């Protein structure tokens with residue numbers, strides 16, 4: 365498969381190149397040249413396939429012959445090596461629990477796929493790669509875990525000081541080895557800006573081979589389509605109608621992957637982008653004007669994004685047709701008060717514990733279903749409640765248990781380097797400390 369740069373369609377690259385480089389000239393995102401279709405057979409018989417087979421069928425066309433099929437099979441097996449159940453919350457809404465992976469976040473899937481592809485592509489080379497990534501909370505842990513001890517790869521993670529939860533912080537600061545965590549005195553947008561500056565700094569790029577592990581990288585973005593197939597596989601066993609799919613959205617990589625799967629033939633009656641108080645995209649659907657904003661801090665901190673980088677891919681997917689896009693997707697903005705009352709209500713009514721991101725999705729789905737009462741759907745549960753204990757415990761007035769898998773981690777020491785949001789400090793670190 366070839367990919368083109370959305371900023372310069374003449375720049376073409378294969379899957380290997382796109383995985384290693386991350387982004388193209390002028391910081392453009394890569395986009396697949398064709399949208400390979402699922403066969404009707406495959407979609408109709410999804411329930412007969414294992415998750416591994418689904419993942420393989422989903423990714424094969426995007427990788428082509430650049431990774432031998434036995435190796436790709438191993439990679440996808442490791443990518444989906446945990447449970448992804450679809451759980452019914454009430455008569456109308458189910459949740460796809462994507463948080464049973466090693467860092468209890470859906471980002472484990474993309475991070476595991478990408479790290480293993482990158483490792484395969486670098487295997488016979490001298491080249492050392494530095495993965496530079498900004499995180500609002502969950503990406504850091506998933507990327508750190510996905511790349512931990514992978515030869516020839518150093519990982520540098522920037523995260524906003526005091527804006528990630530204790531479990532999130534431990535997941536990205538306690539590993540050590542080839543993983544460095546930089547604690548930035550600033551917001552997630554500041555972290556993202558620092559990363560962008562590093563990518564365009566000549567001296568840094570002459571010394572290091574930098575790549576990104578944010579969802580701008582196709583090897584992290586594309587495997588997220590797998591969630592939607594696994595959701596549908598379970599959905600069709602209980603429902604005749606197509607589902608409404610609601611995705612808690614920040615950088616819009618996840619929902620964009622869902623839309624891609626839909627355009628390849630995955631049935632879904634409608635998509636909902638559920639946002640927190642950062643409402644650039646909901647505003648866009650009203651005004652048709654895309655106006656990036658400074659991110660504001662919310663309880664669902666992994667979605668505190670003021671300029672979602674994948675939105676350009678969504679526009680491209682829909683051929684820049686605003687009306688077509690608007691017919692397929694609705695976007696809602698849910699504030700922190702509504703997020704909290706949703707966690708409380710869902711716990712009291714149905715005994716299910718949501719965390720802030722899934723609560724934003726649940727609230728958005730409820731709003732949509734009020735206007736479309738004959739529909740049913742699923743929300744994507746993107747993180748485990750234990751990653752956001754303060755909000756959850758306050759909302760349900762009950763303590764949540766830390767899963768056993770985290771006990772070891774929580775005892776480990778945090779190792780970070782503190783920097784301010786001035787680029788010079790990051791520059792010095794990259795040039796002299798790794």
Ligand SMILES: *Cc1c(COP(=O)(O)O)cnc(C)c1O
Nearest residue numbers: 502614615616617618666746747
């Ligand atoms: C990253 C993240 C999101 C947002 O996903 P995008 O692909 O950036 O839209 C939602 N929920 C959680 C828990 C996350 O970590």
